[in-house]
Amino acid sequence: MKTLLVITGHSKGLGKAILEKxxxxxxxxxxxxxxxxxxxERDNLQEIPLDLSDLNALExxxxxxxxxxxxxxxxxxxNAGWIGEVKPVGKLHPKGIRQVLNLNLVAPMILSDAFAKAYADQKGTKIIINISSGAASKxxxxxxxxxxSKAGLAMFSKVAAEELKENGFRVFSLAPGIVxxxxxxxxxxxxxxxxxxxxxxxxxxxxxQLSQAEEVAQKIYFLATHPDQFEDVVQDVRNFKAD
Ligand SMILES: NC(=O)c1ccc[n+]([C@@H]2O[C@H](COP(=O)([O-])OP(=O)(O)OC[C@H]3O[C@@H](n4cnc5c(N)ncnc54)[C@H](OP(=O)(O)O)[C@@H]3O)[C@@H](O)[C@H]2O)c1
Structure with missing residues (x-):
């Protein structure tokens, strides 16, 4: 079975742990x-250095x-994401607002759209997992x-899941817990x-009380390899086991 995995934010944290799975x-x-x-140095890995908040570079x-x-x-x-400027409205900056929204929301939308275009006609298992957060609803x-940004990503995932299901794609918005x-x-x-x-x-x-990236990555690996066990678009790793 030949697999393609495209992952963002693989250089550290949760993304690196997912890559290792x-x-x-x-x-x-x-x-x-x-x-x-x-x-x-791996034959099966191509690393692409890119700032995903720079939408021109992404395009x-x-x-x-x-x-x-x-x-x-x-x-x-x-998976790539950034907490952004931790400050209340009234103390933010246009550049910071743009960077977080571009990275956490717009880039995943652009990548999902391009992925859907590229593989719409292919048979097989086709899955988009958007790493959202509990903060999407709190x-x-x-x-x-x-x-x-995370609320937007969760909503985008729900819309995309509806739109893409006839072409055989599954789309998930996944909260990884506090890692x-x-x-x-x-x-x-x-x-x-x-x-x-x-x-x-x-x-x-x-x-x-923080979970470890490896255990969360194991759950994400389980979701990616057993999508039929997951009916809902919105998932939280705290609500399922990796077996
Ligand atoms: N940790 C938590 O408690 C938690 C909770 C809920 C949701 N999440 C979500 O989980 C995902 C992973 O977070 P993490 O905790 O593993 O964070 P992390 O350790 O800070 O890692 C973030 C990853 O995103 C990449 N990244 C950041 N800015 C980027 C940019 N402008 N362009 C391209 N890549 C960029 C980083 O790589 P470079 O720096 O090399 O670019 C890194 O690989 C994020 O979407 C985050 O919002 C995390």
């Missing part, structure tokens, strides 16, 4: 997009991105950019006056 599969081609390369790469050959399984995992003061990555470290650096929930997020770390 797939990389030893037989007969898989992995295209991995982040600003930083891991420089792994230049897009025509050559999705291989035209035939695959039995085609996966797109839109307003958190200080996270206006982030919550908005011990650099993103959480960045959240803990926020200013208390800009982010009232700061102490709660610090205690997740100090009390060992």
């Amino acid at each position: 797939f990389i030893n599969e037989k007969d898989i081609l992995i295209l991995a997009i982040s600003r930083t390369s891991l420089d792994l 230049v790469q897009l025509p050559a991105l999705f291989p035209k050959e035939k695959f039995d399984r085609m996966l797109l995992i839109n 307003p958190l003061p200080g996270w206006g950019e982030y919550c908005t 011990d990555t650099e993103m959480q470290a960045e959240i803990r650096e926020a200013d208390q006056s800009d982010f009232p929930a700061l102490e709660r997020f610090k205690s997740y770390k100090s009390e060992g």
